[in-house]
Amino acid sequence: MKSGIKTLIGAALLAGGMTSASAITTVAGINFQDNAFADTVLSSSGTYTLGGAATLQNAVTGPSLTKYAFSFSSGAYIQAGFTDNYLVNGAGNDLALFEFGVPDTFAVSLTVGGVTHTYLSADTGFSSTIGGSSFEVNVAEINLDDFGVGAGAELSSIVIGMDIQGGGGTVPSLGVIGALNSADLTAAVPDAGSTISLLGMAFLGLGMFKINLLKRNV
């Protein structure tokens, strides 16, 4: 029984090691884990102009800098969700929002209608061609400490306010939402599985023990 448990723990450690070796995707010179990008739009407000994408969700999910969405609607926001990873409050900045052209300001909150902080994007020095036009790529980096989130806290969504107009009358043109600090959702699966297996073995052991006792009594 003891050797069986050791084997299970060994397998769990192996699975963990394989997960941490996940590949890196670089966006405008910034490294991310492959799955660190927003995966879905959970909700939104406003009318959007899209570039390089057919839907709002396509425009703001994944790592590609060849698409964007912007809105001049008052109160426009996008609630972006992470389905195969968590956004984590790790060391330093945790979230990167990429947008194009003139640097613009995002309003970020953790929930719809929650406390908002604003972040002005800055030129990355990279450019991207979208629809035949070349745009400067800007990034705004956000530290979840700003929201009083505890160290190591894991979030599965973020709300991005899109309606702040800059001095030139421009608004942010969001293209990529990436978790600089990201936790792999799938990493928890082998751990949970091995925990259940260990529990199962423990119950099995108890059951066998009871059967033995019964046999002795007979």
Ligand SMILES: [Ca+2]
């Ligand atoms: Ca993801």
Ligand SMILES: [Ca+2]
């Ligand atoms: Ca942080």
